[in-house]
Amino acid sequence: MTARLRPMRWQDIDAVDDLERRLFGTDAWSPASWWSELAARPHTAYAVLEAGADRGEVTDVPLLGYAGLARSRPLADVMTIAVHPQAQGGGHGRQLMRWLIEQAALAGAEALMLEVRADNAAARALYEAKGFGQISVRRRYYQPDGVDALVMRRRLTPADGVPTTRPAAAPLAQAAP
Numbered sequence: 001m002t003a004r005l006r007p008m009r010w011q012d013i014d015a016v017d018d019l020e021r022r023l024f025g026t027d028a029w030s031p032a033s034w035w036s037e038l039a040a041r042p043h044t045a046y047a048v049l050e051a052g053a054d055r056g057e058v059t060d061v062p063l064l065g066y067a068g069l070a071r072s073r074p075l076a077d078v079m080t081i082a083v084h085p086q087a088q089g090g091g092h093g094r095q096l097m098r099w100l101i102e103q104a105a106l107a108g109a110e111a112l113m114l115e116v117r118a119d120n121a122a123a124r125a126l127y128e129a130k131g132f133g134q135i136s137v138r139r140r141y142y143q144p145d146g147v148d149a150l151v152m153r154r155r156l157t158p159a160d161g162v163p164t165t166r167p168a169a170a171p172l173a174q175a176a177p
């Protein structure tokens with residue numbers, strides 16, 4: 001299956017909201033939050049990963065995933081990263097994380113920060129594989145479950161901002177994960 005990364009648009013919010021609710025349940029952002037995050041560009045950057053758009057492939061999962069960050073300096077923040085349950089384990093999380101790192105480096109940040117639930121093994125493994133290290137713990141941060149939040153950081157270098165993407169006017173990225 002081909003995958004194409006492109007900027008998130010207002011028109012994507014319904015599909016993103018569906019996937020968000022499916023993945024995050026009661027912790028899901030509201031549609032109003034998505035509108036607000038997109039309105040905050042260029043201080044934020046959000047992308048969606050689409051399936052099969054190039055060759056007209058038909059798929060049950062048109063929206064493979066999405067990711068976004070706050071392009072703050074010196075510390076940029078991962079706001080979200082998510083892959084459709086039917087598409088997980090296929091390298092899309094890595095692709096989205098590559099894009100987040102690249103965007104943070106291009107914005108001039110010195111490091112990229114994120115928070116993750118201590119019980120989210122898949123996300124933690126992805127972050128560690130992409131060079132994040134734990135720097136602190138927020139005890140019982142996620143309520144009502146009382147699960148800790150791990151704060152993780154990845155230092156950035158100019159090399160992280162070397163685009164893996166196509167030139168202007170083309171999709172943000174186009175690659176097999």
Ligand SMILES: CC(C)(COP(=O)(O)OP(=O)(O)OC[C@H]1O[C@@H](n2cnc3c(N)ncnc32)[C@H](O)[C@@H]1OP(=O)(O)O)[C@@H](O)C(=O)NCCC(=O)NCCS
Nearest residue numbers: 081082083088089090091092093094116122123125126129
């Ligand atoms: C976390 C998430 C984005 C990973 O996306 P993905 O497309 O499944 O990840 P990838 O296929 O690119 O895998 C990348 C790495 O993540 C880790 N990983 C992915 N799924 C895993 C799992 N089920 N268990 C353990 N590690 C896992 C592995 O280290 C993997 O590298 P490997 O393939 O070399 O072993 C995805 O599981 C997801 O959307 N989860 C629900 C939403 C969420 O929790 N978001 C993060 C909030 S902080």
